[in-house]
Amino acid sequence: xxxxxxxxxxxxxxxxxAAPLLxxxxxxxxxxFKRGTFLxxxxxxxxxxxxxxxxxxxxxxxxxxxxxxxxxxxTARACLNLVKPTSGEVLFQGRPIHGLGDxxxxxxxxxxxxxxxxxxxxxxxxxxxxxxxxxPLSIFFGGSSRRDRELEVMRLLELVGLNPRFLNRYPHEFxxxxxxxxxxxxxxxxxxxxxxxxxxxxALDVSIQAQVVNLLEDxxxxxxxxxxxxxxxxxVVRHICDRVGVMYLGRIVELGTAEDIYGDPRxxxxxxxxxxxxxxxxxxxxxxxxxxLKGEVPSPDKQYPxxxxxxxxxxxxxxxxxxxxxxxxxxxxxxxxxxxxxxxRDNKTVRLL
Amino acid sequence: MTTAVIDETEAARRERLWEESRRVxxxxxxxxxxxxxxRDRVSxxxxxxxxxxxILAIATPLLPLQSPRLVKVxxxxxxxxxxxxxxxxxxxxxxxxxxxEAKLDECFGELNVVNDSLIKLRxxxxxxxxxxxxxxxxxxxRDQLARLFWGARVSLLVGVVAGLVSLVIGVSxxxxxxxxxxxxxxxxxxxxxxxxxxxxxFIVIFLITVLSEESIKKWLLEHGIDRIVIFYVVVGAIxxxxxxxxxxxxxxxxxxxxxxxxxxxxGCSRARIIFVHLVPNLLxxxxxxxxxxxxxxxxxxxxxxxxxxxxxxPDVSWGLLANExxxxxxxxxIVWWLIxxxxxxxxLTCAALNRLGDGLRxxxxxxxxxx
Ligand SMILES: Nc1ncnc2c1ncn2[C@@H]1O[C@H](COP(=O)(O)OP(=O)(O)OP(=O)(O)O)[C@@H](O)[C@H]1O
Ligand code: SF4
Ligand SMILES: [Mg+2]
Numbered sequence: 001x002x003x004x005x006x007x008x009x010x011x012x013x014x015x016x017x018a019a020p021l022l023x024x025x026x027x028x029x030x031x032x033f034k035r036g037t038f039l040x041x042x043x044x045x046x047x048x049x050x051x052x053x054x055x056x057x058x059x060x061x062x063x064x065x066x067x068x069x070x071x072x073x074x075t076a077r078a079c080l081n082l083v084k085p086t087s088g089e090v091l092f093q094g095r096p097i098h099g100l101g102d103x104x105x106x107x108x109x110x111x112x113x114x115x116x117x118x119x120x121x122x123x124x125x126x127x128x129x130x131x132x133x134x135x136p137l138s139i140f141f142g143g144s145s146r147r148d149r150e151l152e153v154m155r156l157l158e159l160v161g162l163n164p165r166f167l168n169r170y171p172h173e174f175x176x177x178x179x180x181x182x183x184x185x186x187x188x189x190x191x192x193x194x195x196x197x198x199x200x201x202x203a204l205d206v207s208i209q210a211q212v213v214n215l216l217e218d219x220x221x222x223x224x225x226x227x228x229x230x231x232x233x234x235x236v237v238r239h240i241c242d243r244v245g246v247m248y249l250g251r252i253v254e255l256g257t258a259e260d261i262y263g264d265p266r267x268x269x270x271x272x273x274x275x276x277x278x279x280x281x282x283x284x285x286x287x288x289x290x291x292x293l294k295g296e297v298p299s300p301d302k303q304y305p306x307x308x309x310x311x312x313x314x315x316x317x318x319x320x321x322x323x324x325x326x327x328x329x330x331x332x333x334x335x336x337x338x339x340x341x342x343x344x345r346d347n348k349t350v351r352l353l
Numbered sequence: 354m355t356t357a358v359i360d361e362t363e364a365a366r367r368e369r370l371w372e373e374s375r376r377v378x379x380x381x382x383x384x385x386x387x388x389x390x391x392r393d394r395v396s397x398x399x400x401x402x403x404x405x406x407x408i409l410a411i412a413t414p415l416l417p418l419q420s421p422r423l424v425k426v427x428x429x430x431x432x433x434x435x436x437x438x439x440x441x442x443x444x445x446x447x448x449x450x451x452x453x454e455a456k457l458d459e460c461f462g463e464l465n466v467v468n469d470s471l472i473k474l475r476x477x478x479x480x481x482x483x484x485x486x487x488x489x490x491x492x493x494x495r496d497q498l499a500r501l502f503w504g505a506r507v508s509l510l511v512g513v514v515a516g517l518v519s520l521v522i523g524v525s526x527x528x529x530x531x532x533x534x535x536x537x538x539x540x541x542x543x544x545x546x547x548x549x550x551x552x553x554x555f556i557v558i559f560l561i562t563v564l565s566e567e568s569i570k571k572w573l574l575e576h577g578i579d580r581i582v583i584f585y586v587v588v589g590a591i592x593x594x595x596x597x598x599x600x601x602x603x604x605x606x607x608x609x610x611x612x613x614x615x616x617x618x619x620g621c622s623r624a625r626i627i628f629v630h631l632v633p634n635l636l637x638x639x640x641x642x643x644x645x646x647x648x649x650x651x652x653x654x655x656x657x658x659x660x661x662x663x664x665x666x667p668d669v670s671w672g673l674l675a676n677e678x679x680x681x682x683x684x685x686x687i688v689w690w691l692i693x694x695x696x697x698x699x700x701l702t703c704a705a706l707n708r709l710g711d712g713l714r715x716x717x718x719x720x721x722x723x724x
């Protein structure tokens with residue numbers, strides 16, 4: 001092995017501030033399951049998140065990318081204490097949040113918010129927009145009058161580009177893109193520092209996706225937000241992210257600046273993902289070759305002795321099946337670029353086929 | 354015009370928008386359901402029937418009906434007769450229109466403030482006029498029509514109150530159990546399983562028999578506890594079991610929804626999630642289930658009254674009336690008008706409630722309709 005093992009605060013080495021905004025150390029979330037017949041029960045764990053570490057500075061955007069089921073949402077939910085981590089640590093501004101009860105978690109809820117994956121299921125169908133967006137206000141700024149709250153909600157609706165007159169309408173009277181804006185307004189209501197955007201655009205029409213991403217970028221500039229931006233393909237996060245983590249089967253397999261990931265991907269999985277992204281330049285697009293992954297989509301309830309990607313990897317070697325490759329710095333690459341592959345250092349060629 | 358808009362301060366602009374927002378009221382799911390419901394003729398008819406029944410029951414003291422208790426042995430087993438329609442025969446009013454308190458007590462029993470003023474209002478409006486025995490009389494010469502109306506008050510009240518008792522207990526229990534989940538849920542559900550296996554009918558019968566024993570009854574009455582109050586509580590406490598199960602099942606699927614997770618993310622407490630986010634989304638199923646519980650409770654009351662364990666004479670309920678009617682089925686002849694009245698009233702009410710439940714379910718959840 002030729003890399004150095006990545007330090008836990010990989011990525012913030014150049015930062016001089018005391019503690020990063022969010023620090024995740026070796027986070028694991030395993031869901032127990034029981035199945036099989038009554039006589040021959042099978043017990044095990046779905047390793048939804050299996051050792052994720054990253055850090056995030058104030059105002060920064062980290063992309064988390066990976067195919068469906070690789071544990072992106074679960075990572076976000078564990079960071080917000082919506083699901084109990086099996087092990088590992090989550091620190092917000094240096095304060096540990098894992099294991100906090102609902103009451104102790106409350107002050108942190110005004111710092112960290114989430115925009116949900118499904119704009120249809122994430123809004124209570126029985127509440128008006130005013131109530132939905134006003135709810136966090138009444139929880140955190142309890143004393144305010146209903147009218148003041150409604151005025152503040154209207155300000156938020158305007159901020160996310162919705163007509164503030166629609167305060168008393170219900171979610172089902174809005175389109176998907178508008179609903180996602182309502183979700184954004186709700187997340188902004190408590191003036192958080194960090195927002196987890198869980199595939200905020202994948203349920204939306206392509207034409208509306210760009211609008212919502214632009215809105216998120218605008219808000220970031222105006223309000224100095226930090227984002228963890230979750231997506232299932234690399235195309236969406238390209239413009240909005242400072243750094244990108246590529247997830248596979250509950251692990252981050254490659255982490256680096258957006259330039260590194262898009263310009264110099266080292267993990268074969270990243271390269272496969274990138275090969276699926278269409279190029280803007282027609283000449284490049286003609287040259288583009290897709291790397292089609294063979295083998296079945298892996299299941300998170302199995303434990304792999306070696307590299308979890310081995311079954312599908314185009315450059316798999318014997319060594320890969322023996323021990324799992326750690327996430328390591330790539331020596332001669334730019335700082336803060338790491339990949340979990342034994343051949344990351346030499347593996348420049350696949351993309352350039 | 355343009356300058357006015359530009360000159361408008363930010364605060365004033367917000368005020369204006371706020372005023373305008375009041376005019377853009379959305380259509381809630383409930384309003385939407387009501388629109389669908391109104392198109393359903395039979396269900397609307399059931400609703401109108403039930404509302405009419407309820408209003409009549411409440412207004413009974415105001416109506417020019419005979420006394421439901423006054424015994425007139427000389428007029429026993431009169432058949433249905435509509436002529437004359439009215440007669441100035443109210444025994445509790447003298448010729449000058451003054452109320453004879455002793456007689457009033459004999460005719461209507463002890464009256465609470467509301468009923469008392471309704472009766473006085475009736476005396477002022479109708480004087481001594483009251484309807485004749487349109488639906489005939491029973492074995493003591495009591496007017497069957499009046500007894501049906503006064504019986505409706507008891508039967509409907511039992512249904513509604515016991516239904517609501519079961520609703521409050523069932524919804525709170527079921528929603529809490531389903532939302533908390535884990536071992537708490539398992540424990541709470543096992544309690545229900547155990548309660549299901551208890552033969553409640555026997556327990557109720559036993560309980561009421563014990564409470565009907567003279568000395569206990571006297572003691573209870575001294576403390577202001579009527580048998581009917583015990584009845585509400587006992588029946589409500591039995592019928593919540595199924596409601597709790599139904600609600601729990603719904604909560605289990607509902608709590609997986611993202612808006613519940615979103616509510617947790619913005620810091621909602623458990624109680625707030627249960628009662629602000631979960632329960633309103635269960636409203637449709639709760640209402641539907643309530644319309645099915647009420648007839649069951651009413652039938653149970655009739656059953657107990659039929660056994661002589663429910664409402665006590667001289668109070669009346671439909672079940673008690675049916676019981677008396679059945680007693681008069683003899684080899685010599687059937688006094689059919691004493692059975693048809695309460696039977697029809699009970700049957701129609703239960704049918705209307707069931708139909709209403711169906712209609713509400715269709716209206717509240719249009720996806721289910723075409724299955
Ligand atoms: N509550 C749960 N109980 C059991 N398994 C779960 C639970 N939540 C998630 N999982 C499993 O964990 C894995 C990761 O799920 P997760 O929702 O994090 O994926 P994801 O990356 O967000 O996928 P998608 O892009 O489809 O949203 C999946 O295999 C899923 O089946
Ligand atoms: S470690 Fe081996 S199997 Fe895993 S990605 Fe690298 S080359 Fe492929
Ligand atoms: Mg997800």
